[in-house]
Structure formats: structure tokens, C-alpha cells
Amino acid sequence: MRFTLEPLVPDATTVRLLHAWVTHPRSVYWQMGGAGVDEVAREYERISESAHHHAWLGRVDGEPTFLAETYDPARSELADLDEVRPGDLGMHLLVAPPGGTPRPGLTRAVFGAVLRHCFADTRVRRVVVEPDVGNEAVLRLNARAGFTRVRDVDLGHKTAALSFLAREHHVLRDPVPHLGPGHLERAQRRLVAKAVSELCHERLLHPEPDHAAGPGRWLLRAPSAATYAFAARRLPLEHWAVDAATLTRTVDGAPAPLDVQELVVEHAEALGLRAELVGVYLEELAATLAWTCWQEAHPGPGVEQLLTATHGEVEAAMTEGHPGFVANRGRIGFGPLDHERYSPDAAAPVRLVWLGARRACTHLALADDLHEDQLYDAALGADRDLLHARLRARGLDPDDYLLLPVHPWQWERRVAVTFAPDLARHDLVWLGEGTREHQALQSIRTFADREDPARPHVKTALAIQNMGFVRGLSPDYMRPTPAISDWVAGVVAGDPELGRCRFTVLREVGALGYTGDVYHAAAPGTPQRRMLAALWRESPLLRLAPGERVVTMASVLHRDPAGASYVAALVRASGLDPRAWLRAFLDAYLRPVVHCLLAHDLAFMPHGENVLVVLEGQAPTRCIMKDLGEEVALLDAERPLPEGLERVRAVVGHDERCLAVLTDVVDGVLRHLAAIWDDDGLLPVADFWSEAAACLERHAADHPELAEAVAAYDLQREEFAHSCLNRLQLRDARQMVDLADQASSLLYAGSLRNPLHRGEGAG
Incomplete structure (x- = not known):
């Protein structure tokens, strides 16, 4: 099961859903059994306007399944209790009443997902809950999760079992549950089959016919004692269509498990791997295996479902990566939680971090038919006013700054330290997350707006190692990009044949890069010069007819x-x-x-x-x-x-x-x-x-x-x-x-x- 939590927006559809949940007889302890739709709407509008109380809509495999609320106990009805301390976070949870076949273990799994969400904020030291003392099911759930019941408190409308779960006592789930023998065996078979196919295609490996086994059977012998046997058809372009199910490996004549890293080590000389770079390539393979195992543990929809899927849903379902590269999903730098937060496979909602970049230190290039206000209105909407207000709150003039989107991982792992002097002198200003939710596309550092996919896509710098490159963006390299796009679009639009083919291009309409740092002044060619830039591209939805x-x-x-x-x-x-x-x-x-x-x-x-x-x-x-x-x-x-x-x-x-x-x-x-x-x-x-x-x-x-x-x-x-x-x-x-x-x-x-x-x- 895949869990996501998103800020709850109390629109009409969501309110009707919540009303059905909170008024259900199973939700008696939510104390809204007699509430009307309007009352539910007012309650969650109040919460949405609060700076200290937040509601979250939880989804399981994309379907709305639970409601969570988090709040600051020091600004709640618990404020006067001696037990409440700084670093506490209050939590409420409601799992949707069952509407079909019950899903065993769902509530416990949801509970764990919500706790992980709470503790993902490193400022949180303890999670606080105060269920009704009569709610035996939740009391048992809390106990299994490790909560300590401190005492019972009369809150007027209920007697609450005040309970705390400290970060150090939080029983975390296995952070890598996908890394199990079964998933690994299937991932290894997929990767070994691809490696044999593509490395034979590139004439690095040279199988020989296995005449004893019959037509279409092959043997691949390593210089060591390893031998691979498999069935394959040779198609034009020396394409080896390997039947993965037939792959076997023996070492010294004894059966051995398939292992793509061992395959590379066994053939290192034939593959031309230099000794000092063996570990680099093996790490790319290990990371590719890790995310392939994750896909095995989270199987996507069948192809029939994809026939009516949206562009974003099809994007999230892709599992192959580049068809030619063997080590094609390195993403070195991403940990398991990063993968679940930011990878296109997980399709979790992402809120970009925004920086104010001093205009004098920054270059903005635009398409010929676009000006700055139009770009930011299209990309940000009302968030532009929000970010400008945050600049004013710090005593800064928004006219002196351009708004630069940054990947959340990039901010946390690189920008906040690598550009510390720039932040300190306010050449860069942290403005926090925007309110708009995005989804990572398969190119991993490019995002589409989930709420309005017609808005421009945004490409960000991301200093992870993936498929032979660190995925940076150079401000200097990006500078002419909108002009290049305009030129290409003009060539395409002016050609009658391309018009008959209805062939079009998506222009990159805006490029923004920060160059006020010491790296641009004194360190040519360094990766730090590719860490702070962004590119906006037209959405394909603008090119579609009904x-x-x-x-x-x-x-x-x-x-x-x-x-x-x-x-x-x-x-x-x-x-x-x-x-x-x-x-x-x-x-x-x-x-x-x-x-x-x-x-x-x-x-x-x-x-x-x-x-x-x-x-x-x-x-x-x-x-x-x-x-x-x-x-x-x-x-x-x-x-x-x-x-x-x-x-x-x-x-x-x-x-x-x-x-x-x-x-x-x-x-x-x-x-x-x-x-x-x-x-x-x-x-x-x-x-x-x-x-x-x-x-x-x-x-x-x-x-x-x-x-x-x-x-x-x-x-x-x-x-x-x-x-x-x-x-x-x-x-x-x-x-x-x-x-x-x-x-x-x-x-x-x-x-x-x-x-x-x-x-x-x-x-």
C-alpha cells in the first residue's frame, strides 16, 4: 500500500466526503454524528485558516481513505496541562468507515503512516494523543504503537487518555521493506536479462550457441567459473530478445543466484571497467536494484487501466527507465524516504521550496512573447502574492528579488549549506514552500502542477547522480534556452510538411539562474555552479484538442x-x-x-x-x-x-x-x-x-x-x-x-x- 497525506482543502467535494465519514456510526468518538454538511464545512474552513491546527487528507494507493489532524498542544485545550512541552505535536486520526470489503491491517498501516508524517518534522520530539477513555480500539492501537498513557484528563466534552509517544520510542517500520529476498530475486532476474541483452547488443559480451540444449539456447561463459544459460532470439540490429524466465547461473557447476553486480564483476575486463571506477558503476547498479525492488513491492496498474489514465497517472506507472542503459535508475543521493517523497514512481505530492534571489545577482530569460509578470502568474498564481508578502515580512522589497523554485531535497541537502553566505547577506532569501502541489515526472527533476496541469512545468536543479550525470542546471547554459526554443518553434511552425504532420514543440519559456555566488566568480567548471537554476516549459495540455x-x-x-x-x-x-x-x-x-x-x-x-x-x-x-x-x-x-x-x-x-x-x-x-x-x-x-x-x-x-x-x-x-x-x-x-x-x-x-x-x- 502506498500512503500519501495532502493538506485538506475544504471544497464541496471534499466536505461531502468528510461529512459521510465523521457522521458515520463508526465515528462516534469524532463527536460530529449530528452535524450537517454546512457545519462540517465551517469546521474545516476554520482549521484551514489556522496557523496552529492543520487537517490532512490521506490517500491509500491514490484513494481518499483517512483524515488526520495535527495541532500545537500549547495552543489547544491541552495548553494548561503540566505535561505539555515544547516539541510536542498533537494528532487526531479517522480512518474512513468501510464501504466495501474490509482490508485487514489497514488501520494499523494508516496509523504508522501518520506517525511517520508527524515525525518527518525534525522539530517534533513527541506526538500527543487524547482519545476518549471509552475508545478501547484506539487505546489498543496507541499501546501497540508505543504510546505511554500518562493520566486521564477531564476536557469537559470527554474524559481523555492523555498519551505521549517520544521520538526515541517510536517503533519505526522497516525503512526498506521492499528489500526482501523475493523482490530482490525478481529484480535481479529483470536486470540480469537486460544486462545480457544490452551488453551483447553492444558486443561487450559474446554468448555461444548451446547446441546440447537446442535451437535458440545460449551459453555465456565468464573468465571465472560462472556460466549463464538462457533462451534468446536474435533480431535485426543485433537485438537480443532474452527470455528472462529461462536465465540460470552456475558457478563451478553448481546453481547460483542471478546477480547483476556479480555479472559485471565476472566480466569486468571485457566490459572495460577501470579498477578505480568499478565501485562507482556497482553503486549505480545497487541503486537501480533498490528502486526496481521498490517497484516490485508496489506494482502499478495494468495496461487496461492505463488506457483511460491521465498523463500523470501514466507517468507514475512507468517502470523500465531508459531502455538501453542497464544502470538506469541510480538516483544516488536519494534515501528511501527521499524516494517515497520525490520519485516519479511514488507520485507523492511535492511542494517546491521558493527562494528570493536578488535581481542584481540573477538572470531571467524569457520567450519573446512573454514578460515576467505573465510567467509568474502562470507558474505561481496566488502564491506570488504570498511569497512577496514573506519578503516584506523580512523587511525586503519584492521588486529587488526574483522568485526561484528549488527542489526540496536540493534545499535541504545542498543549498542551505553550500550557499550559506549568500543566504546570510540576503542575496538569497528562504521563503518556504508554496501552496501548490506538484508531481515529479519521469525525468525526476521536472514537475507538473497537480491541481492545474495546464500550468507550465518547472525543471529544477537536483544534485543527485543518475545515469552517468549529476542532474544540475547551469544558469549560463540555461540563459539562451528560451531563445533557442523560440527559434526551433519558428522553424517548425513555418514548415508546411510539419504542419501536415501536426508536429509541434513545447517551448521552454523561462530560464532563471542565480550567479551571485563565489563559485561563479572564482571556480569555473565546478558542480556548485549548476545548483541554483530553474526552467519553465509549456504544458502539453495546451497543445491538446478535445x-x-x-x-x-x-x-x-x-x-x-x-x-x-x-x-x-x-x-x-x-x-x-x-x-x-x-x-x-x-x-x-x-x-x-x-x-x-x-x-x-x-x-x-x-x-x-x-x-x-x-x-x-x-x-x-x-x-x-x-x-x-x-x-x-x-x-x-x-x-x-x-x-x-x-x-x-x-x-x-x-x-x-x-x-x-x-x-x-x-x-x-x-x-x-x-x-x-x-x-x-x-x-x-x-x-x-x-x-x-x-x-x-x-x-x-x-x-x-x-x-x-x-x-x-x-x-x-x-x-x-x-x-x-x-x-x-x-x-x-x-x-x-x-x-x-x-x-x-x-x-x-x-x-x-x-x-x-x-x-x-x-x-
Whole structure:
């Protein structure tokens, strides 16, 4: 069960729900049995306006399930009691009366979640409860939780059993209950299967046929005494479709458990791991295993449920991470509680921390059609006035400051110490949390507004190590981002072919970075210069018409906990023939990406979170591209660029230019999708690639004016350079590539036969 607590907003829907709970006969000790809806509304409006009493709506797996209240005992009816001390926090709890099949253990689990919520505030030393002495069930629950019943107190309306639970006596749950043998075994099987598949694809591991076991069976022998046996099919692009259920490992001939870290250690020399970096990569694998175990313990919805899910719900259900990287969920720096608070998997509500950043020390860049007030009105709403009031309360003029959003983890772990002098001299001013709740997207440091998803998404700096990078944001690098977005959006909007494809982009409309620190003055290249910046991006909901919904490209590769593929469910629900669905998908995705390259020498990073697929009737109709400022590249030395945008130019050789499609789309996305279609019986793999080739050929036939570019890029060439992702991470998991010159950092393993090539034996 997944528990979340959110500040209770007493709107009409919530009040009706609460009324049903508090007036139920099972809630007799809540003493509101005869209350009307209006009385309940007034009570919780009073609480919402109080600075010392707070109400929380609790959800279990997303469903409203309990009501909690916390309060300051020194400002309550307990104020005059000698036992009340500073650091005490009062607590009330009501679990919703059962409306269906009872859930054994629910109340105890909820009680534990509320106590964890209380003690998450490090200022709280004791939790105080004062249940009615007649409420035997709650008295037993308190006792099991470790509360000490001090004495009975006459409060007039009840005789209360005054009880305290000290922080040091709080019996914490196992902080990592997901790390058990069963979850680990399944996570290891998933990770070992992926490692074998991708490391064989990159020609780092070399299985041999197991002739004794029969066709399609393979043996992978380590230099040590370990041997792996498995079934796999070899598909085009040297894709190894490994059957995870068949994987076995023996050491010295005896059965041994699957272990992805041991697999890496056993093949360290073949993988090119330098001795001083073995531990770094193994830690990324350990963290990936940890969060994979968490997913095993918190299985998400089935693919049929996702057919009607919102964009946020689909985001939270994604479990695969990057399809090519093995160590793809490092998140090193996050502890278990951080994961539950801030990860996209947990989908917990997050309130961003806001800083006032002195305007003279800060740079704000905006889209051409936007000014500062419009950005903050769209991003903050009424919170802007609240934050300005907090500045005034400290004797500061809001006109002297810009409002900078900060990830709560970043504030607690880095900013509050690393920028202590800046805070002390009020170049930075802590303004606390905003009232708006956000949800982390799969890119982990980008947030959508939960209450109004049409508001801009906000991307924050987050100094955790994840998949070969520390996820910082450089103010200097972000500065031209809105102008880059405007330029790309103009190119896309002005192209008739892209208009026919209805291909659009999401602009990054605002970039804010603090540069008044000593690191910017005297420490070039240091990570501290990437710790205080933010980026606002248009919400995809602004691009949707009635009847449309949007999912990420990552979801098209998703399988649910039962192994069912989301794309197969979409095809079935659309009513289209699989081939027709695939053609629509390729025309929405492959065709515009190829056109941008051929017509404009414009390359995106078109995979995963960067591409949004628009669905209508469960069929793809078009795509939306995002992450322009960091990922877009102009692959031509002569095409003009607006002043100040030269950083997007990436002049590479002809054989590398084609990789913007052949590596990033064909090998990076379509290779995995083709395997799913073949595995699930949607379309044989040869037919899949034939449709992809036909998509390119239709585009070429429609655009004879691009014949020279078609020949120059030669996307249907017989072979292309095999650019390898895991080799980059294995080389140095701390920093895979130089972001300023990514092309020079790439690693290759010969060439791959191109499945788009129409020659004999293609694929």
C-alpha cells in the first residue's frame, strides 16, 4: 500500500466526503454524528485558516481513505496541562468507515503512516494523543504503537487518555521493506536479462550457441567459473530478445543466484571497467536494484487501466527507465524516504521550496512573447502574492528579488549549506514552500502542477547522480534556452510538411539562474555552479484538442507487472489493424523527425521523455517534442542562426549526422518497439521494419526537392556506425559525455546492418 497525506482543502467535494465519514456510526468518538454538511464545512474552513491546527487528507494507493489532524498542544485545550512541552505535536486520526470489503491491517498501516508524517518534522520530539477513555480500539492501537498513557484528563466534552509517544520510542517500520529476498530475486532476474541483452547488443559480451540444449539456447561463459544459460532470439540490429524466465547461473557447476553486480564483476575486463571506477558503476547498479525492488513491492496498474489514465497517472506507472542503459535508475543521493517523497514512481505530492534571489545577482530569460509578470502568474498564481508578502515580512522589497523554485531535497541537502553566505547577506532569501502541489515526472527533476496541469512545468536543479550525470542546471547554459526554443518553434511552425504532420514543440519559456555566488566568480567548471537554476516549459495540455490525450514515448515500450505491453493494449483498443496503427505511429513520429533532419539539418533527442505521443481513440495522431534547449542540434556549418544561439550548432561528419535518426530513433527506440511487436504477435519483425522503411520512402516521394539531402544523409544505407550507450557509462559513470561536445565523447563498436536498407539480406 502506498500512503500519501495532502493538506485538506475544504471544497464541496471534499466536505461531502468528510461529512459521510465523521457522521458515520463508526465515528462516534469524532463527536460530529449530528452535524450537517454546512457545519462540517465551517469546521474545516476554520482549521484551514489556522496557523496552529492543520487537517490532512490521506490517500491509500491514490484513494481518499483517512483524515488526520495535527495541532500545537500549547495552543489547544491541552495548553494548561503540566505535561505539555515544547516539541510536542498533537494528532487526531479517522480512518474512513468501510464501504466495501474490509482490508485487514489497514488501520494499523494508516496509523504508522501518520506517525511517520508527524515525525518527518525534525522539530517534533513527541506526538500527543487524547482519545476518549471509552475508545478501547484506539487505546489498543496507541499501546501497540508505543504510546505511554500518562493520566486521564477531564476536557469537559470527554474524559481523555492523555498519551505521549517520544521520538526515541517510536517503533519505526522497516525503512526498506521492499528489500526482501523475493523482490530482490525478481529484480535481479529483470536486470540480469537486460544486462545480457544490452551488453551483447553492444558486443561487450559474446554468448555461444548451446547446441546440447537446442535451437535458440545460449551459453555465456565468464573468465571465472560462472556460466549463464538462457533462451534468446536474435533480431535485426543485433537485438537480443532474452527470455528472462529461462536465465540460470552456475558457478563451478553448481546453481547460483542471478546477480547483476556479480555479472559485471565476472566480466569486468571485457566490459572495460577501470579498477578505480568499478565501485562507482556497482553503486549505480545497487541503486537501480533498490528502486526496481521498490517497484516490485508496489506494482502499478495494468495496461487496461492505463488506457483511460491521465498523463500523470501514466507517468507514475512507468517502470523500465531508459531502455538501453542497464544502470538506469541510480538516483544516488536519494534515501528511501527521499524516494517515497520525490520519485516519479511514488507520485507523492511535492511542494517546491521558493527562494528570493536578488535581481542584481540573477538572470531571467524569457520567450519573446512573454514578460515576467505573465510567467509568474502562470507558474505561481496566488502564491506570488504570498511569497512577496514573506519578503516584506523580512523587511525586503519584492521588486529587488526574483522568485526561484528549488527542489526540496536540493534545499535541504545542498543549498542551505553550500550557499550559506549568500543566504546570510540576503542575496538569497528562504521563503518556504508554496501552496501548490506538484508531481515529479519521469525525468525526476521536472514537475507538473497537480491541481492545474495546464500550468507550465518547472525543471529544477537536483544534485543527485543518475545515469552517468549529476542532474544540475547551469544558469549560463540555461540563459539562451528560451531563445533557442523560440527559434526551433519558428522553424517548425513555418514548415508546411510539419504542419501536415501536426508536429509541434513545447517551448521552454523561462530560464532563471542565480550567479551571485563565489563559485561563479572564482571556480569555473565546478558542480556548485549548476545548483541554483530553474526552467519553465509549456504544458502539453495546451497543445491538446478535445478527445486527445498525451503519453510519453517511454510508455510505448512499457510492460505492466503481469508482462502485458501497453502498446498492444492501445492497438487492441483503437480498433485498427496493427499494421495501420504502426503506420500512423511512424507517420506521427519517424516522418517529422526525418523531415527536420533532411529539410533543416535539425536534430532532436527524440526518445523517452523527450517525445510526447498524442492519442485519439487510442491511436497515435501526432507527436510533440520537448527538451529543446539542452538536446536540439543544428548539424550544418553554413545555416544561419539567430545571434547568441551558436551553441546549438554541432558540426559533425556525414557518417555521424545520419546517427541523429539511425542511433537515436532506429536503434534507440524502434529496435525495442519492434521486439515488443514481434513478441506480442502484433506484427512480425521483418514486416515492422518494412513499414519503417516505407515511411521514409513515402516521405522521399512526397519531397523530390529534398533528394540531395536524402542522398547525403542516406538513412537507408546498408550499415551505420554502432554507437554504444553502456560503453559510455562503463567508461566513467560519473560523467558519461562532455555536454559541450557530445559527439567527440561517443564510443563505437563497429557498424550495424540497417533494417531500413532494402538490399538483399537487410536486417
